Amino acid sequence: MEQQTRKQLLGSKFSPLHFGTSGIRAPVADMTDMECYINARGFIRYLYKIKEIKVGSDITLAGDLRQSTPRIMSAVHQAILDEGCRTLFCGFIPTPALSYYTWKRHLPAIMITGSHIPEELNGIKFIKSSEEVLKDDERDILFHVSEVREREYSKSENDCLFNMDGFFKQPIGLPSIEKNALAEFLKRYTDIFPSNILVGKKIVLYEQSAVGRNLLKDVLNSLGAEVICFGKSDKFIPIDTEKMPDSVINLFKQLAKDFQPFAIVSTDGDSDRPILANENGVFLSGDLLCTLVSLYLKPDFASMTATCDSATIATLEKSHIKVTLTKVGSPYCIASMNEKLAENPNAKIVSWERNGGYLLGSNFVVNSKILNALPTRDSILPIIIALIFSAEEDVSLSALINSTLPHHFITSSAINNKTKGCESYSADLGRIMISRFSPKDSSIKELDFTSKNISQEAKDIKLRLELYFSPALGYDTITSINYTDGVRISFLNSEIVHLRPSSNAPEFRLYVTANTEEQANKMITDRLSVIPAMISDIE
Template sequence: MAPAFGTSGLRGLVTELTPELVASYIEAFLVACPQGRALYVGRDLRPSSPEIAAAVIAAAQAVGMDTVDCGAQPTPSLAMASMAAGCAAVMVTGSHIPADRNGLKFYIPEGEISKADEAAIKAARAAGHKPQGSGGQARPAPDAGAAYIARYVQGFGAQALAGLRVGVYRHSSVARDVMEAVMAGLGAEIVPLANSDVFIPVDTEAVDPGTRHQLAQWCSEYGLDAVISTDGDADRPMLTDAAGNVVSGDILGVLSARYLGAEVIVTPVSSNDMVRQIPEFRHVHLTKIGSPFVIAGMEAARDRDPQAKICGFEANGGFLLGFEAQQRQPLAPLMTRDSLLPIVVPLIAARAAGLSLAALVAALPPCFTAADRLQDIDRDKAGAFLSRLSTDMQARAAFFAPEGPIADIDLTDGLRVNFTSGAVVHLRPSGNAPEFRIYAQAGTAQAAQDLVPSVMERVSAHMG
């Protein structure tokens, strides 16, 4: 399958992301979208990223665009730097997917591109449009990482996490040094864990059993209050409690938004329904899955009420701050998916409440989620299977018979099935990888966890 746009950026096999293909997308982006005076370029730590980033820079300079090479950089750090400079940006990353794949994330000076921008890029590429220019130059790069670190250390203060012992699972996250600097800057004691020179595709939305076991072992062995990490490009967080239990991304979103004083929440239909049970949230708007849809929802909410305190987050934990949050120093809005804010804020909120992170989570309304994915699927078979379940009531009832009677369904993004028991199963093919996601929700953690493998086994049988 040729590289294509999914829920967040362009993705494809490294072998297909040739300099010529990369150049065609960069040229189309520069024609179709605002770019400011220069193009900022960053990359993650997968082996193919330096070469692809060089292709991005060469393509931009060839059509007259100055470039700023920010090097290996967290996606939110790159976005923050480019937006501050009023410039566009491209992040070379495949996020959480394996190293044989990679991709491009595009940013205009105001933040992440929209689905309308994606359509404009594809149309410009199909028409062969490119800027008329030459001789773009390299510009000096700012210390984007330092500014990103300062955002949190200055925002919350040097004693915000004093007394906590935090493990940093470094693996191949491009933010591994940044995470340690932020935690230390906030007063925590840092324990570095498992640095890797080989790229490890950590999916914070579907942490595998082996990794969960390792997280619990680290917490016990080192006496940790938490373990933190991110996916490869650091726009998705991972945070555990002191027992090594991973706190799901949508729960991190709820805790962060509530502590920061948000009143309006925009989140995909896949997020935990708990968000609609938090009294501080006046309005909750549900969208399709993907940060462009969340951003569009946040902008629509801002149009309705320019003074609203708006936050957006996804089930994967990526958090978008849409207003100036008043902390030790004001925290400026950042309209891109961030991983550090939903790591830092729940730890600060627990400390402020005099609770452990586990106790803070336990005090939330009881609604539990679990998720997993089938990999290397046949996308055509997956689409046909999901279409049949979505349109054929009898087929749907037969497939979900083990879960009991169906109350209703939601086709906002994939197929979400609400059962009369109160349980939920949500099926959805990935938008940018050969994967099929299975989300479950129930009144207890065990019930949610039990639902996923049962449904996944049946889904797999239909795709064989």
């Protein structure tokens, strides 16, 4: 086959991968060996450019328990070797465990994970030697990726490692596993908290396919808890903590009846998002869990994504914790923490997303010991802090929550092109939907309808929204709209509807905060009529 013809065929056959809110995500079918290899080499060349590595440097590699993960690991391992570096293979461990291990050694890392999304998708998360890849890094990384792709596509068939389907001609193995990464992450917590703090507490661990299931069990055992393991699965089970499946919610309630535990715990696929339910099996949303953790740690500053519950802001500010809102995605959380640390290097800084992943932007003193900063989503810390907080107060988890957190009901869900009436939905359509309810001036981040000076454009936006969210349809008067990330609608009775297209999956998300559980369920169910109506009105 002529070289130019081969290059054209490859260019028309394969689609470049793209960054989502945190790393690259794509259908497994699109994540061929060649494409993963090309993207990994592009990232490594970027590391050379910013002088984070030199020839012969170690780059750590780990992954989750998806079926496709080992194959993608092999492609990345080969990319590391071909760029003149060495693979420090940490095996199948949580993303925060890999980050903790690699940052202690000032090494970059690559994590193969699709996090919480279904098994037919996967992802690659690039990690620099001191922090995650931020949004400012992505353009330069993609520039180097395009250079590598041009070079790879231009190779002759004999010189190329890959066949025309994008897979290795010969199998690529993986190196032996460096086991210290998991042990060091366990020690991070066992060194800080007393070994008897959870004695007498029965904890049900829903293992499913979470890569950190054994780690979480070991942490809880080390704190003295009685751990009952349930539901271990060799098949990957996707659990999105922002839209918990009814099957899991019902399972937790049944587990509570069967075992009468102190709490039920779990994590998502790569174990950077916590899952915690109280003794009655009632799931605690991520933003409320992280608020609880912050009340315990008492940081100076907390950065929350715009999807979080506004009532938690008031709760934090009453405890003299300053709050700011940012876009969804750990890169935005980290950038926000970095800004505050630049202003005050001695400040105690935290951040979180509605999914519950908790980021420590600075060191904290806990039990007269130093808990080192870990500016990446972590599921272990919020789970054990909530359990310890409750144990120290000598109350049930539900009693602690009722006494410290706002009495709101928070839930979320989404639609995609499989939802009835939404068959035409796409990422582009999601952006059009948001623009229909947004000011033309993108620098405007909030419309306040309690103000005396309201522009005609703002009035028109409010009228358009009231076609779907009005008193006649069970909603109070719209008082404000925030545009930090999507369209966040606040009502007079403190309820909230937040519309936002996902950056990780082809879906349109809806987050609600309500004053009663019944109203929260109504508002989230309304998406099945409201979103199709919005799509129909555009078309």
